[in-house]
Amino acid sequence: MEYTERLQHVTVLGAAGKMGSGILLLTAIEMADLSLKPENKGKQFVMNAMDVSDMALSGLMSYLKVQVQKAAEKKVGLLRSVYENRADLVDNGEIIDQYVFDVLSIVRPTVCIEAAYQSTMIFEAIKEDPELKIKIFSHINQNNKKEPWFFTNTSSIPITKLDTEAKLNGRIIGFHFYNPPAVQKLAELIKAESTLKEVEEFALAYAKSLKKVVVPSHDFAGFIGNGHFMRDALHGISEVERLTKNFGYTEALYIINKVSQDFLIRPMGIFQLIDYVGIDVCQYIMKVMNADVKDEEIHSPLLDKFIGLNVKGGQNSDGSQKDGFLKYEKGRPVAIYDINKKSYAAIAEFQAKCDDALGKPPASLQPWKTVIGNPKKEEVFRKYFGDLKSLETLGAQLSKKYAARSKEIGQNLVKDKVAFTENDVNTVLLTGFFHAYGPINDYL
Amino acid sequence: MTKLRRKVYMIAGYNTISMGTGRKEFNPKKERPGLEEYIKEAGQGVLKMIGGAKNVDEAVIGNFIASRFxxxxxxxxxxxxxxxxxxxIPCTRVEGACGSGALALAAGIKSVLAETADVVLVIGxxxxxxxxxxxxxxxxxxAGWAKERKNGHAYFFPGKFSDRAKAYQAKFDAVKTxxxxxxxxRNAIENARLCPTAQEFHNTTEDLDAVGMTPPNPKGFVDSLNVFDCSKVSDGASAIAIVSEEGLKKTGIPKSEAVEIIGFGMAEDDITRTPADLTILATTRTAVKKAFESAGITKDQLGTVECHDCFTIAGIxxxxxxxxxxxxxxxxYVxxxxxxxxxxxxxxxTGGLVGWGHPTGATGVxxxxxxxxxxxxxxxANQIKIKPERPYGLSINMGGDDKTLVSIVYKKAE
Structure with a gap:
């Protein structure tokens, strides 16, 4: 079965979710672009957008319309040649509208799993729950005579486990998009021991067409991205616990969040990142990973406490941030959740005191926003971390320790055969987490 | 027609800010003043200087395409x-694409010449x-021929002038061009930085030459122009009063604050016709020649020129x-x-279309x-030295791809 034929009947499971909607968007555009090629005239392309809620699916269609329009606006020059034989389409506006219609008209929103029985490709982006995934995969597989291929977006569950337990005979691969899929360039590709060669080849062709940077990862729980992120988060949490004795909990959390963002020149502090991903999602991923690691405890009682209090972070359907460790106003953290008082404490109340305790960062510090686009950023980091090295303020100590741990986590991922190379680890952090520099470096 | 049969003056010019990307206060997501606010601001700006609405006999408004924008x-x-x-009062709207502004000026000049008005308020x-x-x-x-749109570039006019730049670079020294x-x-931005109403007034780029040399990106834009070669998307209005000798007296404005229209030239080319040579602005050349003949001057007497640099290549x-x-x-020469x-x-x-901005229908004014x-x-801050041997000013306003042209010769009133 050729690439195009394989993409003629597709189902996205969990299509209305944050990841699913992005995967659906990219894949529906890819399918529409194929359908508009002269050699594919007359061929039917069907994309089932499957989810459990009709309401969420109608929200999905609004999201798709807006996003496809944006995509069309960006490539209108190309679209003018695609529709060059349509005399009725003259203005950019008419061409863009037609393209939006052509993409949306292959999408069939549905809550009925039966629709997937006809699909040759299944993209899965449902809850990070191994049992649920296995149940659905095996159900579809038993009822679908086309021997479909399964692309799972799991960020932590070993693919071999899914393959074996759902009895897919190697018709599965881990294709892990980063959030949001339409924007993030990175995809982690994870083969099970049994993954068929043609499935992998298709995945690479699909990734290339979507202009994704593919980093292969060994099939080990958490893979590279979460393998780093979860341990990085646990380091942050343990540092908060250590500092709580001297500063109090909310102050300690503020300090570590600030160190992991400002002092380490990252796009977000570690607790903001946990909130962004969702405290519940992080808890799930840790649980999955913990089952597979030896001599290591990947678990945080603090996250459990938050879930117990129903403070979960994550995002609203419009993409805005829900409150979690931090409370947000216009996307910016303004307060920190005090687990003892069960309420948010305004950052402004203790910010000055904490900043004083941290001490001033070296003058060579440049914010992430400034440095990320600088082609000579390597020099900036070398200077900054060089200056940091000789500084003994609390801020400098904490950030040096944090950076060293981040590097160690990265190196262990290679040593433990999760990542193939150190460079792959750095690529994942640079492209999937928007870090401005890779954790495995010799700056310190 | 050669010499004007009656003295015609321009007085009391007013420009709104040219609003759009580049201005600090511009936020595409926030509500902004509409067409009516711009017209009102520019119009009132002039009325204030000429003693109020009672002195206006007639008005002309130039605009390209508010019907769609x-x-x-x-x-x-x-x-x-x-x-x-x-x-x-009698009011007329005129349209000639990006040349609408100067078409409005020409209509005002003609009304004064025809003695149907002594004070004409002109707005673009x-x-x-x-x-x-x-x-x-x-x-x-x-602004081009609708029948050419289907096969034109997504960015139709940048595409047209990119073709001109490409032809010019193929025929002459490409690197020098x-x-x-x-x-x-660079000249445009440096001039705009001196003019508080200019769209590029806030531009702080240090190495303008380097930015100007940005290689064109045919995949994202057009073959032979970069985005800095293009005038900007602008909101704006300009207004001025065109008056006779009597009109000047009526408004109370001294001659020292007026310019005299010494002559003007207009020319139109067939919109369905492709230019014979893309490296020449033939209609522009004709209109300027007519303006010089009408004014009885030569290029060597010009102290300053406002030309229609919708794209840098058009300026050259x-x-x-x-x-x-x-x-x-x-x-x-450049x-x-x-x-x-x-x-x-x-x-x-003041920056021209590239630097001050190009609110299309307002540009001529x-x-x-x-x-x-x-x-x-x-x-x-924009003041240049006008040498006594070069006392004249020249403006060239163009609609479409060298189709609708108005060129005017000015001199300080005596």
């Missing part, structure tokens, strides 16, 4: 909205930031169309600094306001 036609109806005192306006650039390109494409386009950009071609440089030597503000003939001293200010010594 703003869903608004019948723009003459906004003249009385400026001031109640303008209700029931366009509010274009109502749609994204990719849809604005559809609207602006109406590119450098001259970058220099044109204009230096040749006027006759300052031989065909193929425009880039040398690179030698002759068009810079301290050069032989300073061009586009804005050019007249700039020349009025320069020749009467009121250009403030």
């Amino acid at each position: 703003n869903r608004q036609g019948n723009l003459a109806g906004f003249i009385p909205y400026i001031d109640e005192g303008l209700r029931y 306006v366009e509010v274009q930031n109502t749609v994204k650039a990719i849809y604005g390109a559809d609207i602006l494409a109406a 590119r450098k001259a386009m970058a220099r044109w950009y 071609l204009a230096t040749e169309a006027i006759g300052f440089a031989e065909h193929g030597k425009g880039p040398d 690179l030698a600094g002759k068009t810079a503000r301290d050069g032989e003939v300073p061009f586009n001293t 804005h050019q007249a306001v700039t020349i009025l200010e320069q020749l009467t010594g009121k250009a403030e």
